[in-house]
Amino acid sequence: MQKEYFAPGISADTGFFWEGTREHKLTVQRCKKCGRLRWPASYLCPDCLCSETETEELSGEGVLYSYTTFHKSFHPSLSEKVPYIVCEVDLKEGVRVVSNLVDTDGREPECGARLKVCWQDFEGYTKPVFKMEDI
Ligand SMILES: [Zn+2]
Incomplete structure (x- = not known):
């Protein structure tokens, strides 16, 4: 196990991402309304302002x-x-x-x-x- 000095800030918006990395899966949000992939993770879609997302593995x-x-x-x-x-x-x-x-x-x-x-x-x-x- 390596030592890291700058641990990531894990929030309600980014929790899914860090849960995925524990399983060695790279994931992002996909907007449920317009389909845009969102990176970095955010509460609202920058295109359509929809707050609903699904998680997609890359x-x-x-x-x-x-x-x-x-x-x-x-x-x-x-x-x-x-x-x-x-x-x-x-x-x-x-x-x-x-x-x-x-x-x-x-x-x-x-x-x-x-x-x-x-x-x-x-x-x-x-x-x-x-x-x-x-x-
Ligand atoms: Zn959208």
Whole structure:
């Protein structure tokens, strides 16, 4: 079990997401009225203002949209983790998520690289992160 310093804020709107990650499922809300996938989770649909949603599991497959490598820790408690990569991933279902890119084997990531979700278990929650498919 890894130690994490910035645990996610789990709310009534995001509880389903973190419950899914415990089972290694990447989920988002789908609006029951217009069908839009909602990310980040929200109480109301930004398109039709409907509050009703259903939970949809995503493939966890996507491409690297952008990334940055932190060589200096954002916070002193993260100093053991540098360098680490924060990335934006365009999932194939049309949702863009922010996460970490891990296990690059020292390779420089390329925008457009195919990524697949993987999981990091922490005390109390599981975090989705991504790695390049060809590694
Ligand atoms: Zn809607």
